[in-house]
Amino acid sequence: MSVISSIFNYISDLGSTIMVPIMIIIVGLVMGCKPGKAIKAGITVGIGLIGLNLVMGLVWTYISPVADLLVTKFGLNLTTIDTGWATAAALAFSTTVGAFIIPFILLLNIILLALHATKTLDIDIWNYWHYAFTGAVVSLLTKNILFGFIAAAIHFVAAMVTADRTAEKVQKEMGLPGISIPQGFAVTEVPVFSALEKLYNKFSKNEGEGTKTDTSKITQNKFLNVLKDPIYLGLIIGCALAISVGYNFKDTLTVGMSMAALMFLLPRMIKVLMEGLLPISQAAKDKLSKKYNGDEFYIGMDSAVLLGHPTT
Numbered sequence: 001m002s003v004i005s006s007i008f009n010y011i012s013d014l015g016s017t018i019m020v021p022i023m024i025i026i027v028g029l030v031m032g033c034k035p036g037k038a039i040k041a042g043i044t045v046g047i048g049l050i051g052l053n054l055v056m057g058l059v060w061t062y063i064s065p066v067a068d069l070l071v072t073k074f075g076l077n078l079t080t081i082d083t084g085w086a087t088a089a090a091l092a093f094s095t096t097v098g099a100f101i102i103p104f105i106l107l108l109n110i111i112l113l114a115l116h117a118t119k120t121l122d123i124d125i126w127n128y129w130h131y132a133f134t135g136a137v138v139s140l141l142t143k144n145i146l147f148g149f150i151a152a153a154i155h156f157v158a159a160m161v162t163a164d165r166t167a168e169k170v171q172k173e174m175g176l177p178g179i180s181i182p183q184g185f186a187v188t189e190v191p192v193f194s195a196l197e198k199l200y201n202k203f204s205k206n207e208g209e210g211t212k213t214d215t216s217k218i219t220q221n222k223f224l225n226v227l228k229d230p231i232y233l234g235l236i237i238g239c240a241l242a243i244s245v246g247y248n249f250k251d252t253l254t255v256g257m258s259m260a261a262l263m264f265l266l267p268r269m270i271k272v273l274m275e276g277l278l279p280i281s282q283a284a285k286d287k288l289s290k291k292y293n294g295d296e297f298y299i300g301m302d303s304a305v306l307l308g309h310p311t312t
Helices: 002-013 016-030 035-073 085-093 096-114 125-142 145-174 186-201 216-220 222-228 230-244 249-291 303-308
Strands: 120-122 298-300
Touching (some): 016 125, 096 120, 096 145, 120 145, 125 145, 145 303, 222 230, 230 249, 249 298
16 A cells, blocks of 8 residues: 555656646557647646746745735734645645545546546546545545445535536637536636626616626726736736735735736636646547547646636
């Protein structure tokens, strides 16, 4: 057991910027891509992920100190520390369920595809830790490892169903054909937002537009149109945060420019990532559709690909 655990701990320690490109290359080769094309696609995806991490580093460098000052300034007495997903992932993969979660989920995904129970091929290996976490908690509470794997399987199946049902909307909103988002914890928000969407639509009063919200007034307003631009919005938000904690003129503009850079660069990093994904996605779609009589299939990706949306 310790040897198997060590192997999977090593795999998880590689991180998403290595694991995801490797999986992209493997999937590309399996789907019939030429080796050179598959390798280039994997490397391109890795570059996109690294770019995402670099851009998000702006938050930790310039925005985190502002957040710390806000806590101090307003005397917030916070007693619980959010250690972040990295700690949770490490804990999840170090459990008995976590040691076997990668082959277990891959096998389950293949079975679901063969049974036509899902359209998503989840290559986001790194985020299998979500299912490991669920399984580990249930296993710990019930003192039964079998119940842990059943819980992990239920979480995965729920993620597949949600990914399939939201795939078309995600592709349309993001302009990313052939993908879906089965990320284990991101999908848990879908029922909440689906309910909220129905609530928001009740406030829509457009004649002949059904439940769609009319944005024409926003686009006609020059001031609101400026705010709609991620660059200006980032600058304004960054400066406002800096001013709220008493930064001087130079530091305020630095934070503002950093936030503007963050909002400008994120979509471009997503485009780099998608440049690598598209040929693999198309190859997978063609091969699986041919094998399963024209059925449509999706490549399951991390919810990080949604960061390029202006609203996010």
